[in-house]
Amino acid sequence: MNTPTSQRKPHAPPAKRRGSADAALDASELRPGQSIELLHELHILTREGRLNQDARRKLKQVYHLFHFIEPLLQDCAAHGYDPAHRPTLADHGAGKSYLGFILYDLYFKELGRGWIYGIETRPELVEKSHALAQRLGFERMRFLNLSAAASAQAAELPERIDIVTALHACDTATDDAIDFGLQKKARAMVLVPCCQAELAACLRHDKALHLARTPLAELWRHPLHTREFGSQLTNVLRCLRLEASGYQVTVTELVGWEHSLKNELIIARYTGQKKRSAAERLHAILAEFGLEATLGARFRIPE
Structure with missing residues (x-):
């Protein structure tokens, strides 16, 4: 049954496109x-x-x-x-x-x-x-x-x-x-x-070998997971490299950049305290994932 014209809801005005409405600058924002x-x-x-x-x-x-x-x-x-x-x-x-x-x-x-x-x-x-x-x-x-x-x-x-x-x-x-x-x-x-595409490409190249060797390879079996896991692992290696080189490292979200999927902020302060354990773990991770030959030079630790 048709709804009487008098009972129909009025059409809503077209929504304004996000970010299109301008407003005067408030001095408190500067x-x-x-x-x-x-x-x-x-x-x-x-x-x-x-x-x-x-x-x-x-x-x-x-x-x-x-x-x-x-x-x-x-x-x-x-x-x-x-x-x-x-x-x-x-x-x-x-x-x-x-x-x-x-x-x-x-x-x-x-x-x-x-x-x-x-x-x-x-x-x-x-x-x-x-x-x-x-x-x-x-x-x-x-x-x-x-x-x-x-x-x-x-x-x-x-x-x-x-x-x-x-x-x-x-x-x-x-x-x-x-x-x-x-x-x-x-x-x-x-x-x-x-x-971070380089490490993900290495993981994809040897995926079959890793799947046969360890169930942990399920972490990057699917292409989307490969990309995400590769990104995560790359940043972990970067942080270990910085710690092994004498930096104190803080990892946090760049809060407020919700429009960006790349929201990880790494802050490193030099202290001069080179962590031998960080260097050992970096090399162990590269070895565990079969990345020493391809990425060992990139993540080298200066003398």
């Missing part, structure tokens, strides 16, 4: 002295000075990450390598140097010293970041068109770096950033790994 021009350039703010939902989440995420990095900056500002230039920070896989610009604006600008080096393989992004730094007067930012692997020998970088960051550096680029940090004797490293 840090003291924060550059409005920078927020415009990073497309967090519209030209009308408004903030949509996606941009508001992004701003909160940046503040949350800054919460982790600021204590490291403060420690290195006091105890870093070069009293005249500390702290120094190298950002690998910098992209548009979003992190570097925010860190400079929130910390380095007021400090009046310290340098940020953005390391990125795409020359057009390096050029754009350089131009933006000039427009904003961020004089102690440098941008290098280099890979993480090549940057350790670059003459443009100081012999020692206080802090190394690598956020969503894909696959082995995170390991290259760790190599860089170890060579530069970094006092701290902040890593958000991404797309």
Whole structure:
């Protein structure tokens, strides 16, 4: 039976697309002295000075990450390598140097010293970041068109770096950033790994052998599990390598980045206490999964 017109529910208005509604920026959402021009350039703010939902989440995420990095900056500002230039920070896989610009604006600008080096393989992004730094007067930012692997020998970088960051550096680029940090004797490293495909590929290659040898191979028998387990195991090996190299390691979630599936944050502080047990466990894990031949060199521990 048809429902009388008078009893039909009115059509709901079409739902607004997520993040499409703009709202005026609340001054309480900014840090003291924060550059409005920078927020415009990073497309967090519209030209009308408004903030949509996606941009508001992004701003909160940046503040949350800054919460982790600021204590490291403060420690290195006091105890870093070069009293005249500390702290120094190298950002690998910098992209548009979003992190570097925010860190400079929130910390380095007021400090009046310290340098940020953005390391990125795409020359057009390096050029754009350089131009933006000039427009904003961020004089102690440098941008290098280099890979993480090549940057350790670059003459443009100081012999020692206080802090190394690598956020969503894909696959082995995170390991290259760790190599860089170890060579530069970094006092701290902040890593958000991404797309760890190398180890998963090794697990897939020898899957039949492992299934015959141990029931633990069920952990990566299915392709989805292979990817997830490979990612988990890669980060475990990275943490053991850092501990064996003299770092105290903390692993946590990058809370607030719900839109990203890559939400693991590794923070390593150099203490000089090299854990022999960490080195032993790293080698034991590589041996257990038959990875010594293919990945032993990648996870080597410096003398």
